[in-house]
Amino acid sequence: MTRWVGPWLLLTCVFLLMVGNVDPWNVLVGAGVAAALLRWSGRWLMDGRPPGKLGPRRVWGFGVLALAVLADVVRGTWRMMHVILGPSPGAKQGVVEVPLGERTEGGARVSALVASMAPGSVLLDIDWERRVMRFHMVDASRADEFRADMERFYRERQRAVFP
Secondary structure, eight states, rough: OOGHHHHHHHHHHHHHHHOOOOOOEEEEHHHHHHHHHHHHHHHHHHHHOOOOOOOHHHHHHHHHHHHHHHHHHHHHHHHHHHHHSSSTTTTTTTEEEEEOOOOOOOHHHHHHHHHSSSSSEEEEETTTTEEEEOOOOOOOOHHHHHHHHHHHHIIIITTTOOO
């Protein structure tokens, strides 16, 4: 249990640096976010289980993946601008389920993280029994496009790095 304290404190401090304010509420929220992040990714970070063999192809794949995530964040920001400035902001929001497909447990977590980085969608939970990820989307009218984009992104960019 003590091996979790250092990373938990570090992540809490990173959160406080990010918000730029050390009032008690931010400390509490940061500690909660840090605990949730460690719980979510603990097997990779804390138990020493590597995500896979690291080679030149995987390093290249990670660079391509990072650029694709950046492009997705820009597209998501553009879409959010249209939603916010549109005639009825938030009118089409809803929950969208995305099948896990052939993703491993770690791959599903990376997919969820990547999809949540772009504005407009955030992971609610992963139902491991039904093998679906549940997202809240600001514009759920494009649910089929979102599912297809996630599957294409996984197949073309993510699978080579985080299966």
